[in-house]
Amino acid sequence: xxxxQSTLDKLADILGESGYVVRYERGTFQxxxxxxxxxxxxxxxxxxxxxxxxxxxxxxxPQLPIDFDKLTHESxxxxxxxxxxxxxxx
Numbered sequence: 281x282x283x284x285q286s287t288l289d290k291l292a293d294i295l296g297e298s299g300y301v302v303r304y305e306r307g308t309f310q311x312x313x314x315x316x317x318x319x320x321x322x323x324x325x326x327x328x329x330x331x332x333x334x335x336x337x338x339x340x341x342p343q344l345p346i347d348f349d350k351l352t353h354e355s356x357x358x359x360x361x362x363x364x365x366x367x368x369x370x
Contacts, residue, residue, distance in 0.1 A: 281338075281361070283331040291337040291362070294355045295322055298346045304333075315340065342366040 281287060292302045301319075304326035315322055322340060324333055341362050351359060 281334070281365070283334050285330060288330055288334050288337070290355070290358050291334060291341065294341060294346065294351060294359050294362075295337075295344070297351050297355055298344070300344070315344075338362055338365065 295302050299320050301321045303321060303323050305323050306326055307323070322337075322344075324336055328336060341359070346359060348356060348359065
């Protein structure tokens with residue numbers, strides 16, 4: 281997976297299409313992110329670079345309840361790729 285702004289935007293789109301809001305804020309997050317489940321908000325550390333943000337989203341997306349049917353075709357393909365990568369790293 282390429283570490284570009286486009287990839288980051290596509291990962292954020294998966295969350296957006298699933299009803300999550302992605303925000304970039306300052307804070308001392310243990311692994312670069314914080315999830316406010318009751319409000320479906322994903323907060324990423326704004327000081328992470330693009331690669332760090334992508335890696336963080338790659339880590340969190342498989343942990344969230346994502347409605348596959350609500351995703352666009354492009355997002356579905358990326359989501360499947362993210363899940364496959366997650367299984368390989370486990």
